[in-house]
Amino acid sequence: MRIPKQNRDLWRFVLRRDLKSLSLWAVWVLLWGGGALAYNANHTTYPPERQILGWRLALWILAGAVIGFFLFRLSRVFFQRTRSGVLISSGLSRDYAPSQDPGKGRLSYDYRLNKVLHLRRPNGKRLRVRIEEKPGSYVYYREGDRLVRLHGLPYPLNLDAREEQGTLCVACGCVHKTKVPLCVSCGLSLIDVELLREKDGE
Ligand SMILES: [Zn+2]
Incomplete structure:
Protein backbone atom coordinates (compact mmCIF):
# COMPACT_ATOMS: atom_id res chain seq x y z
CA MET A 1 0.00 0.00 0.00
CA GLN A 80 9.96 2.59 8.53
CA ARG A 81 7.65 0.59 6.29
CA THR A 82 3.96 0.86 5.63
CA ARG A 83 2.19 -1.11 8.35
CA SER A 84 -1.41 -1.90 8.99
CA GLY A 85 -3.24 -3.42 11.91
CA VAL A 86 -6.32 -3.38 14.07
CA LEU A 87 -6.45 -0.75 16.78
CA ILE A 88 -6.59 -2.61 20.08
CA SER A 89 -6.16 0.29 22.45
CA SER A 90 -5.34 3.95 22.45
CA GLY A 91 -4.63 6.53 25.09
CA LEU A 92 -6.87 9.08 23.45
CA SER A 93 -9.24 11.04 25.63
CA ARG A 94 -12.95 11.13 25.00
CA ASP A 95 -13.66 14.45 26.67
CA TYR A 96 -11.11 16.16 24.51
CA ALA A 97 -12.42 15.49 21.06
CA PRO A 98 -16.10 15.61 20.13
CA SER A 99 -17.09 19.20 20.64
CA GLN A 100 -14.11 20.65 18.82
CA ASP A 101 -14.20 22.20 15.42
CA PRO A 102 -10.80 21.77 13.77
CA GLY A 103 -11.37 24.81 11.59
CA LYS A 104 -11.79 27.26 14.45
CA GLY A 105 -9.74 28.27 17.46
CA ARG A 106 -7.03 25.76 16.66
CA LEU A 107 -4.59 27.43 18.97
CA SER A 108 -6.86 27.52 21.98
CA TYR A 109 -6.91 23.82 22.80
CA ASP A 110 -4.26 22.09 24.74
CA TYR A 111 -1.98 19.87 22.71
CA ARG A 112 -1.54 16.29 23.75
CA LEU A 113 1.72 14.86 22.59
CA ASN A 114 2.86 11.28 22.48
CA LYS A 115 -0.41 9.42 22.54
CA VAL A 116 0.23 5.78 21.70
CA LEU A 117 -2.00 3.75 19.41
CA HIS A 118 -1.52 0.01 19.94
CA LEU A 119 -2.15 -2.00 16.80
CA ARG A 120 -2.25 -5.74 16.20
CA ARG A 121 -0.78 -6.52 12.81
CA PRO A 122 -2.10 -9.34 10.61
CA ASN A 123 0.90 -11.48 11.63
CA GLY A 124 -0.07 -11.12 15.30
CA LYS A 125 2.75 -8.75 16.20
CA ARG A 126 2.03 -5.52 17.96
CA LEU A 127 2.85 -2.10 16.66
CA ARG A 128 2.93 1.14 18.58
CA VAL A 129 2.27 4.35 16.71
CA ARG A 130 2.88 7.62 18.51
CA ILE A 131 0.76 10.57 17.51
CA GLU A 132 -0.11 13.99 18.78
CA GLU A 133 -3.78 13.99 19.69
CA LYS A 134 -5.91 16.47 17.79
CA PRO A 135 -9.57 17.43 18.10
CA GLY A 136 -11.53 14.55 16.63
CA SER A 137 -8.79 11.93 17.11
CA TYR A 138 -10.86 10.08 19.69
CA VAL A 139 -13.79 9.75 17.31
CA TYR A 140 -11.61 8.96 14.30
CA TYR A 141 -9.45 6.25 15.86
CA ARG A 142 -11.95 3.77 17.22
CA GLU A 143 -10.85 0.51 18.76
CA GLY A 144 -11.46 -2.43 16.47
CA ASP A 145 -10.93 -0.42 13.30
CA ARG A 146 -8.19 -1.27 10.79
CA LEU A 147 -5.52 1.41 10.57
CA VAL A 148 -2.70 1.80 8.10
CA ARG A 149 0.36 3.98 8.55
CA LEU A 150 1.83 4.73 5.16
CA HIS A 151 5.58 5.06 4.94
CA GLY A 152 6.84 8.48 5.97
CA LEU A 153 3.52 9.87 7.17
CA PRO A 154 2.96 10.73 10.83
CA TYR A 155 -0.73 9.84 11.18
CA PRO A 156 -2.23 6.43 10.38
CA LEU A 157 -5.38 6.30 8.29
CA ASN A 158 -8.50 4.47 9.37
CA LEU A 159 -9.57 2.01 6.66
CA ASP A 160 -12.88 1.37 8.41
CA ALA A 161 -13.74 5.01 9.11
CA ARG A 162 -17.39 5.75 8.58
CA GLU A 163 -18.57 9.11 7.43
CA GLU A 164 -19.44 10.31 10.94
CA GLN A 165 -15.88 9.61 12.12
CA GLY A 166 -14.58 12.29 9.75
CA THR A 167 -11.73 12.57 7.28
CA LEU A 168 -8.15 12.71 8.47
CA CYS A 169 -5.20 14.73 7.23
CA VAL A 170 -2.28 12.28 7.43
CA ALA A 171 0.22 15.13 7.57
CA CYS A 172 -1.05 17.20 10.51
CA GLY A 173 -3.68 14.93 12.06
CA CYS A 174 -6.52 17.40 11.67
CA VAL A 175 -9.90 15.60 11.50
CA HIS A 176 -12.54 17.12 9.21
CA LYS A 177 -16.16 16.43 9.96
CA THR A 178 -17.26 16.99 6.39
CA LYS A 179 -15.59 15.95 3.16
CA VAL A 180 -13.25 18.67 1.96
CA PRO A 181 -10.65 18.44 -0.82
CA LEU A 182 -7.81 20.04 1.16
CA CYS A 183 -6.89 20.15 4.83
CA VAL A 184 -8.21 23.35 6.40
CA SER A 185 -5.24 23.46 8.70
CA CYS A 186 -2.17 22.71 6.56
CA GLY A 187 -3.58 22.84 3.02
CA LEU A 188 -2.35 19.40 1.93
CA SER A 189 -4.61 17.01 0.08
CA LEU A 190 -6.64 14.38 1.91
CA ILE A 191 -6.33 10.72 1.01
CA ASP A 192 -9.48 9.01 -0.21
CA VAL A 193 -9.62 5.92 1.99
CA GLU A 194 -11.60 4.07 -0.69
CA LEU A 195 -8.46 3.99 -2.84
CA LEU A 196 -6.57 2.22 -0.06
CA ARG A 197 -9.37 -0.15 0.96
CA GLU A 198 -9.17 -1.73 -2.46
CA LYS A 199 -5.49 -2.43 -1.96
CA ASP A 200 -5.70 -3.64 1.64
CA GLY A 201 -4.11 -7.01 2.05
CA GLU A 202 -1.32 -6.41 -0.45
ZN1 LIG B 1 -3.38 18.93 7.52
Whole structure:
Protein backbone atom coordinates (compact mmCIF):
# COMPACT_ATOMS: atom_id res chain seq x y z
CA MET A 1 0.00 0.00 0.00
CA ARG A 2 1.36 3.40 -0.96
CA ILE A 3 0.27 7.02 -1.03
CA PRO A 4 -2.21 7.26 -3.93
CA LYS A 5 -0.99 8.91 -7.12
CA GLN A 6 -3.71 11.53 -6.65
CA ASN A 7 -1.89 12.85 -3.58
CA ARG A 8 1.36 14.05 -5.12
CA ASP A 9 1.71 16.81 -2.56
CA LEU A 10 1.91 14.15 0.16
CA TRP A 11 4.78 12.45 -1.66
CA ARG A 12 6.56 15.81 -1.58
CA PHE A 13 5.63 16.22 2.09
CA VAL A 14 7.34 12.91 2.92
CA LEU A 15 10.40 13.84 0.86
CA ARG A 16 10.71 17.24 2.54
CA ARG A 17 10.34 15.64 5.96
CA ASP A 18 13.05 13.07 5.22
CA LEU A 19 15.41 15.66 3.74
CA LYS A 20 14.91 17.88 6.79
CA SER A 21 15.86 15.03 9.13
CA LEU A 22 18.88 14.16 6.99
CA SER A 23 20.13 17.75 6.82
CA LEU A 24 19.71 18.27 10.56
CA TRP A 25 21.66 15.06 11.09
CA ALA A 26 24.44 16.23 8.74
CA VAL A 27 24.71 19.60 10.50
CA TRP A 28 24.78 17.80 13.85
CA VAL A 29 27.63 15.51 12.75
CA LEU A 30 29.60 18.48 11.40
CA LEU A 31 29.18 20.37 14.68
CA TRP A 32 30.05 17.24 16.65
CA GLY A 33 33.25 16.69 14.61
CA GLY A 34 33.99 20.41 14.77
CA GLY A 35 33.84 20.14 18.55
CA ALA A 36 36.68 17.62 18.50
CA LEU A 37 38.76 19.83 16.21
CA ALA A 38 38.09 22.85 18.43
CA TYR A 39 39.18 20.79 21.44
CA ASN A 40 42.46 19.96 19.67
CA ALA A 41 42.94 23.59 18.68
CA ASN A 42 42.50 24.69 22.31
CA HIS A 43 44.89 22.04 23.61
CA THR A 44 47.81 22.24 21.18
CA THR A 45 50.26 21.79 24.05
CA TYR A 46 48.79 18.36 24.87
CA PRO A 47 50.66 15.29 23.64
CA PRO A 48 48.96 13.58 20.65
CA GLU A 49 47.56 10.76 22.82
CA ARG A 50 45.54 13.28 24.82
CA GLN A 51 44.11 14.93 21.72
CA ILE A 52 41.25 13.59 19.62
CA LEU A 53 43.16 12.32 16.61
CA GLY A 54 43.30 9.32 14.29
CA TRP A 55 41.11 6.40 15.41
CA ARG A 56 39.90 8.38 18.40
CA LEU A 57 38.59 11.06 16.05
CA ALA A 58 36.97 8.41 13.84
CA LEU A 59 35.30 6.81 16.88
CA TRP A 60 34.18 10.20 18.12
CA ILE A 61 32.53 11.08 14.81
CA LEU A 62 30.94 7.62 14.60
CA ALA A 63 29.47 8.08 18.08
CA GLY A 64 28.09 11.49 17.05
CA ALA A 65 26.57 10.00 13.91
CA VAL A 66 24.86 7.24 15.91
CA ILE A 67 23.50 9.65 18.53
CA GLY A 68 22.26 11.92 15.73
CA PHE A 69 20.59 8.92 14.06
CA PHE A 70 18.34 8.52 17.10
CA LEU A 71 18.03 12.21 17.84
CA PHE A 72 16.73 13.07 14.37
CA ARG A 73 14.76 9.83 13.97
CA LEU A 74 16.55 8.64 10.88
CA SER A 75 15.18 5.16 11.55
CA ARG A 76 11.93 6.54 10.14
CA VAL A 77 13.72 7.60 6.96
CA PHE A 78 15.53 4.29 6.42
CA PHE A 79 13.58 1.55 8.14
CA GLN A 80 9.96 2.59 8.53
CA ARG A 81 7.65 0.59 6.29
CA THR A 82 3.96 0.86 5.63
CA ARG A 83 2.19 -1.11 8.35
CA SER A 84 -1.41 -1.90 8.99
CA GLY A 85 -3.24 -3.42 11.91
CA VAL A 86 -6.32 -3.38 14.07
CA LEU A 87 -6.45 -0.75 16.78
CA ILE A 88 -6.59 -2.61 20.08
CA SER A 89 -6.16 0.29 22.45
CA SER A 90 -5.34 3.95 22.45
CA GLY A 91 -4.63 6.53 25.09
CA LEU A 92 -6.87 9.08 23.45
CA SER A 93 -9.24 11.04 25.63
CA ARG A 94 -12.95 11.13 25.00
CA ASP A 95 -13.66 14.45 26.67
CA TYR A 96 -11.11 16.16 24.51
CA ALA A 97 -12.42 15.49 21.06
CA PRO A 98 -16.10 15.61 20.13
CA SER A 99 -17.09 19.20 20.64
CA GLN A 100 -14.11 20.65 18.82
CA ASP A 101 -14.20 22.20 15.42
CA PRO A 102 -10.80 21.77 13.77
CA GLY A 103 -11.37 24.81 11.59
CA LYS A 104 -11.79 27.26 14.45
CA GLY A 105 -9.74 28.27 17.46
CA ARG A 106 -7.03 25.76 16.66
CA LEU A 107 -4.59 27.43 18.97
CA SER A 108 -6.86 27.52 21.98
CA TYR A 109 -6.91 23.82 22.80
CA ASP A 110 -4.26 22.09 24.74
CA TYR A 111 -1.98 19.87 22.71
CA ARG A 112 -1.54 16.29 23.75
CA LEU A 113 1.72 14.86 22.59
CA ASN A 114 2.86 11.28 22.48
CA LYS A 115 -0.41 9.42 22.54
CA VAL A 116 0.23 5.78 21.70
CA LEU A 117 -2.00 3.75 19.41
CA HIS A 118 -1.52 0.01 19.94
CA LEU A 119 -2.15 -2.00 16.80
CA ARG A 120 -2.25 -5.74 16.20
CA ARG A 121 -0.78 -6.52 12.81
CA PRO A 122 -2.10 -9.34 10.61
CA ASN A 123 0.90 -11.48 11.63
CA GLY A 124 -0.07 -11.12 15.30
CA LYS A 125 2.75 -8.75 16.20
CA ARG A 126 2.03 -5.52 17.96
CA LEU A 127 2.85 -2.10 16.66
CA ARG A 128 2.93 1.14 18.58
CA VAL A 129 2.27 4.35 16.71
CA ARG A 130 2.88 7.62 18.51
CA ILE A 131 0.76 10.57 17.51
CA GLU A 132 -0.11 13.99 18.78
CA GLU A 133 -3.78 13.99 19.69
CA LYS A 134 -5.91 16.47 17.79
CA PRO A 135 -9.57 17.43 18.10
CA GLY A 136 -11.53 14.55 16.63
CA SER A 137 -8.79 11.93 17.11
CA TYR A 138 -10.86 10.08 19.69
CA VAL A 139 -13.79 9.75 17.31
CA TYR A 140 -11.61 8.96 14.30
CA TYR A 141 -9.45 6.25 15.86
CA ARG A 142 -11.95 3.77 17.22
CA GLU A 143 -10.85 0.51 18.76
CA GLY A 144 -11.46 -2.43 16.47
CA ASP A 145 -10.93 -0.42 13.30
CA ARG A 146 -8.19 -1.27 10.79
CA LEU A 147 -5.52 1.41 10.57
CA VAL A 148 -2.70 1.80 8.10
CA ARG A 149 0.36 3.98 8.55
CA LEU A 150 1.83 4.73 5.16
CA HIS A 151 5.58 5.06 4.94
CA GLY A 152 6.84 8.48 5.97
CA LEU A 153 3.52 9.87 7.17
CA PRO A 154 2.96 10.73 10.83
CA TYR A 155 -0.73 9.84 11.18
CA PRO A 156 -2.23 6.43 10.38
CA LEU A 157 -5.38 6.30 8.29
CA ASN A 158 -8.50 4.47 9.37
CA LEU A 159 -9.57 2.01 6.66
CA ASP A 160 -12.88 1.37 8.41
CA ALA A 161 -13.74 5.01 9.11
CA ARG A 162 -17.39 5.75 8.58
CA GLU A 163 -18.57 9.11 7.43
CA GLU A 164 -19.44 10.31 10.94
CA GLN A 165 -15.88 9.61 12.12
CA GLY A 166 -14.58 12.29 9.75
CA THR A 167 -11.73 12.57 7.28
CA LEU A 168 -8.15 12.71 8.47
CA CYS A 169 -5.20 14.73 7.23
CA VAL A 170 -2.28 12.28 7.43
CA ALA A 171 0.22 15.13 7.57
CA CYS A 172 -1.05 17.20 10.51
CA GLY A 173 -3.68 14.93 12.06
CA CYS A 174 -6.52 17.40 11.67
CA VAL A 175 -9.90 15.60 11.50
CA HIS A 176 -12.54 17.12 9.21
CA LYS A 177 -16.16 16.43 9.96
CA THR A 178 -17.26 16.99 6.39
CA LYS A 179 -15.59 15.95 3.16
CA VAL A 180 -13.25 18.67 1.96
CA PRO A 181 -10.65 18.44 -0.82
CA LEU A 182 -7.81 20.04 1.16
CA CYS A 183 -6.89 20.15 4.83
CA VAL A 184 -8.21 23.35 6.40
CA SER A 185 -5.24 23.46 8.70
CA CYS A 186 -2.17 22.71 6.56
CA GLY A 187 -3.58 22.84 3.02
CA LEU A 188 -2.35 19.40 1.93
CA SER A 189 -4.61 17.01 0.08
CA LEU A 190 -6.64 14.38 1.91
CA ILE A 191 -6.33 10.72 1.01
CA ASP A 192 -9.48 9.01 -0.21
CA VAL A 193 -9.62 5.92 1.99
CA GLU A 194 -11.60 4.07 -0.69
CA LEU A 195 -8.46 3.99 -2.84
CA LEU A 196 -6.57 2.22 -0.06
CA ARG A 197 -9.37 -0.15 0.96
CA GLU A 198 -9.17 -1.73 -2.46
CA LYS A 199 -5.49 -2.43 -1.96
CA ASP A 200 -5.70 -3.64 1.64
CA GLY A 201 -4.11 -7.01 2.05
CA GLU A 202 -1.32 -6.41 -0.45
ZN1 LIG B 1 -3.38 18.93 7.52
